[in-house]
Amino acid sequence: MNIKLNKIIPQLITLFAVILVFGFLTYNAQVNMDNRGIEFGFGFLTQESSFDVQFSLIDYDGSHSYARAYLVGLLNTLLVAFIGIILSTILGIIVGIARLSPNYLIERTAAFYVEFFRNVPLLLQIFFWYFAALRALPLPQDTEPMFGVFFLTIKGLFVPRFVWENLDIFFYSIIAVIISIIVIKNYARKLQENEGKQLPVFSISVGLFIILPLLSFLVGGVSLNFSIPELEQMSNTSFKYKGGLGIPPELIALTLALGLYTATFIAECVRAGIQGISKGQKEAAASIGLTPRQILKLVVMPQALRIIIPPTTNQYLNLTKNSSLAAAIAYPDLVLIFAGTALMQTGRAIEIVSITMFTYLSISLSISVLMNWYNKKIAIKEK
Amino acid sequence: MFKLIKQLTSLAAVVAVLFAFTTETMAAKKSKTLKNTQKKGFVRCGVSQGLPGFSNADAAGNWTGVDVDVCRAVAAAVLGDANKVKFTPLSAKERFTALTSGEIDILSRNTTWTLSRDADIGLTFVGVNFYDGQGFMVRKNSGYSSVNDFKDGISACTNLGTTTELNMRDFFNSKGISYEPVTFEKADEVVAAYDAGRCDTYTTDKSGLAAQRIKLSAPDDHIVLPETISKEPLGPVVRQGDSVWEDIVRWSLNVMIEAEEYGVNSANADSMKTSDNPAVKRLVGAEGELGAAFGLDNDWSLRIIKQVGNYGESYKRNIADTGILPDRGPNELWTKGGILYVPPAR
Secondary structure: OHHHHHHHHHHHHHHHHHHHHHHHHHHHHHHHHHHOOOOOOOHHHHOEOOOOOOOOOOOOOOOOEHHHHHHHHHHHHHHHHHHHHHHHHHHHHHHHHHOOOOOHHHHHHHHHHHHHHHOOOHHHHHHHHHHHHHHHOOOHHHOOOEOOOEEEEOOEEEEOEEEEEOHHHHHHHHHHHHHHHHHHHHHHHHHHHHHOOOOOHHHHHHHHHHHHHHHHHHOOOOEEEEEOOEEEEOOOOOEEEEOOEEEOHHHHHHHHHHHHHHHHHHHHHHHHHHHOOOHHHHHHHHHOOOOHHHHHHHHHHHHHHHHHHHHHHHHHHHHHHHHHHHHHHOOOOHHHHHHHHHHHHHOOHHHHHHHHHHHHHHHHHHHHHHHHHHHHHHOOOOO | OHHHHHHHHHHHHHHHHHHHHHHOOHHHHHOHHHHHHHHHOOEEEEEOOOEOOOEEEOOOOOEEOHHHHHHHHHHHHHHOOOOOEEEEEOOOOOHHHHHHOOOOOEEOOOOEOOHHHHHHOOEEEOOOOEEEOEEEEEEHHHOOOOHHHOOOOEEEEEEOOOHHHHHHHHHHHHHOOOEEEEEEOOHHHHHHHHHHOOOOEEEEEHHHHHHHHOOOOOHHHEEEOOOOOOOEEEOOEEEOOOHHHHHHHHHHHHHHHHHHHOOOOOOOOOHHHHOOOHHHHHHOOOOOOHHHHHOOOOOHHHHHHHHOOOHHHHHHHHHHOOOOOOOOHHHOEHHHOOOEOOOOOO
């Protein structure tokens, strides 16, 4: 009884202190806001925002509400985080492996890349890509197309846009491919366990991926056209592209900077993971007759991933939070649209900053949960 | 001998205390901001991060501009020295929070007076020190000679969190033109992006366009289109809830404008004490008790005129002589065809 009480009392005191501190902060804010005639409330979210945004994934203009503007910002932040994470992961793995290459030139290049990009402040790199690198790009009227259809200009990258017909049937074919691959994989595993036979799962999967969508084109009535960007003159010196898909230079600069910066840290995680596997493991695997590819797939990678995943999760979180630096170069992310323009136009600093903080917290926690689940899945299962 | 000195010092102390009590009038007691300012010994003033003519710091860190002069006028009135100002450079995004949170006491940062700002977020606008309007800058060789030449798909660079951003939408919507807004937090970044060709046009207040143009790599290759698409009355702002402080800032600005109207300037202010015109005598503190209402002495307005100058001097020094906007336009006195008209100081 006594021991139990001794354990609980400090906890209760701490809880009480925390509530007291938060209570005081809330009370203090309330009193000061009252004194200055500022009202607290989230009613502004339904008001008309009356400002436009340069780049949006959903339908939006100034006649929509502030809540919609928040959603636009959130989606733009998630877009940067998503592209940035994919870019940095691919690059990070390549560079991480390159750092272990026996080839002196490749190893040194990778090392130089890592040391250079991780030691220059990120904001400077963003400014570099936006103001220095993109500034060197030609104006739309001076741009030579790449492969005839891509236009890289100071106003952004303009690429052909897909124009689908019967897109839903194409989607169904992709879903069918995924389901059949899972079925085949399960069957292959059973076959291996029961009879020791191996199925070429990879080749079958690739084949399915080509055949089924192709069938949807031939039989299902799916068709795909391209809308190619065309230069149109607005005045003597201003031009724009008609048709196609425009990717704003702000998005390019931001994802490039975030990807290149974070990739250096992921490269080091990958290197640490691979070097953390003792040589004996590989030699033992080779001695029981596994091929080099099987060694990597079945022995080295499963163990290396356990070392790689936790620090890489940190890097994903950093990348997502760093994407808020977008505000410096006019990419309309959550901070720029919501904690910037919307805050300014409504003056609701406390409400908007709390919503923004809570949003970043939620994004980070979601990534964390996802990565922890994956980490648990690949962890050693002790029987 | 020693005793005498001791007695004298205690007498002096008593006199000083009595003096302090008498000078601290009801107004000063009521105004927390005035009391704090006098205690600190400097006026805390929020300005821009560098807008030539309005608030701009030179290499030595000395601030100049018409917005800066409003704060200097308040310092001259309240503390007796126009140099006792601490300037805090603020972005458009930070400015109102800095004021409402009490980090600064005057916001004099080319800020547009609008209903929602005045009524909604705990601010009070005290007057207008520059009548402005939003315009567009384009490249000279672009072929645009009017905003009516703009076509669908035009990209426009501007500052985020400003009335400019809202006016721009109203303007393009009313014309039925689709546009691409590219908004930056800092003015320097807007200029750099426009200069590089990211945008076809740069839009902000016309005074801002004129001031920022000198930062472009080839200023002469750009023109400001003739149309003005909005009303932008720019003026100093204070926190809501301190009416005495609000009055001090309002009348410090009004005195500068009225001084110009009556021909009182920094050079002739002292000699105007013997003027025949009672209005002039009131302005320089030779008649009436105008300062008492704020809890200030009677020379407060004389100090403003002597140390900062009248509005015309401030405009000439900061905006006309620097080549930003030599023509005063609407910022001329009402007696000379402009719209500067202030209530009488009496």
